[in-house]
Amino acid sequence: MNRKIYAVIFDMDGTMIDTEKIKENGWKYAGECQNIIIDDKILSEMRGTNKEYCKEFYNSKINIPINELKDNLNMLL
Numbered sequence: 844m845n846r847k848i849y850a851v852i853f854d855m856d857g858t859m860i861d862t863e864k865i866k867e868n869g870w871k872y873a874g875e876c877q878n879i880i881i882d883d884k885i886l887s888e889m890r891g892t893n894k895e896y897c898k899e900f901y902n903s904k905i906n907i908p909i910n911e912l913k914d915n916l917n918m919l920l
Contacts, residue, residue, distance in 0.1 A: 863890070867883075867886050870886060871886075874905075879905050881905070885904060885905075888900065889901075
Protein backbone atom coordinates (compact mmCIF):
# COMPACT_ATOMS: atom_id res chain seq x y z
CA MET A 844 0.00 0.00 0.00
CA ASN A 845 1.48 3.37 -1.08
CA ARG A 846 0.45 6.35 0.99
CA LYS A 847 1.47 9.84 0.06
CA ILE A 848 3.01 11.89 2.85
CA TYR A 849 1.72 15.45 2.81
CA ALA A 850 3.59 16.96 5.72
CA VAL A 851 6.11 16.17 8.42
CA ILE A 852 6.43 18.22 11.61
CA PHE A 853 9.54 18.21 13.77
CA ASP A 854 10.03 19.78 17.16
CA MET A 855 13.66 20.74 16.58
CA ASP A 856 14.30 22.28 19.98
CA GLY A 857 15.38 19.28 21.97
CA THR A 858 13.89 16.48 19.93
CA MET A 859 16.73 15.93 17.51
CA ILE A 860 19.42 18.22 18.91
CA ASP A 861 19.79 19.18 22.55
CA THR A 862 20.28 22.95 22.29
CA GLU A 863 19.75 23.77 25.98
CA LYS A 864 23.44 23.52 26.94
CA ILE A 865 24.46 25.62 23.92
CA LYS A 866 22.00 28.35 24.95
CA GLU A 867 23.18 28.25 28.56
CA ASN A 868 26.83 28.57 27.55
CA GLY A 869 25.90 31.45 25.26
CA TRP A 870 24.11 33.35 28.02
CA LYS A 871 27.02 32.77 30.40
CA TYR A 872 29.43 34.12 27.79
CA ALA A 873 27.23 37.15 27.11
CA GLY A 874 27.20 37.86 30.85
CA GLU A 875 30.98 37.54 31.08
CA CYS A 876 31.31 40.17 28.35
CA GLN A 877 29.41 42.55 30.67
CA ASN A 878 31.27 41.37 33.80
CA ILE A 879 28.09 39.71 35.07
CA ILE A 880 27.94 36.20 36.47
CA ILE A 881 24.99 34.27 35.07
CA ASP A 882 25.01 31.07 37.06
CA ASP A 883 23.06 27.84 36.77
CA LYS A 884 20.47 29.04 39.30
CA ILE A 885 19.63 32.06 37.16
CA LEU A 886 19.48 29.92 34.02
CA SER A 887 17.23 27.35 35.67
CA GLU A 888 14.76 30.06 36.70
CA MET A 889 14.56 31.15 33.07
CA ARG A 890 14.32 27.69 31.47
CA GLY A 891 10.95 26.88 29.90
CA THR A 892 9.62 30.43 30.06
CA ASN A 893 8.75 32.92 27.33
CA LYS A 894 10.70 35.90 25.99
CA GLU A 895 8.76 38.51 27.98
CA TYR A 896 9.39 36.67 31.25
CA CYS A 897 13.11 36.48 30.45
CA LYS A 898 13.30 40.22 29.78
CA GLU A 899 11.66 41.04 33.10
CA PHE A 900 13.70 38.42 34.92
CA TYR A 901 17.06 39.67 33.64
CA ASN A 902 16.14 43.30 34.21
CA SER A 903 15.17 42.57 37.82
CA LYS A 904 18.00 40.14 38.68
CA ILE A 905 21.00 41.74 37.01
CA ASN A 906 19.71 45.24 36.34
CA ILE A 907 20.90 45.40 32.74
CA PRO A 908 18.76 45.52 29.60
CA ILE A 909 18.58 42.12 27.96
CA ASN A 910 19.44 43.73 24.60
CA GLU A 911 22.98 44.42 25.81
CA LEU A 912 23.41 40.77 26.73
CA LYS A 913 21.87 39.66 23.42
CA ASP A 914 24.35 41.82 21.49
CA ASN A 915 27.16 39.84 23.08
CA LEU A 916 25.34 36.56 22.53
CA ASN A 917 24.87 37.38 18.83
CA MET A 918 28.64 37.69 18.44
CA LEU A 919 28.79 33.91 18.93
CA LEU A 920 26.43 33.20 16.05
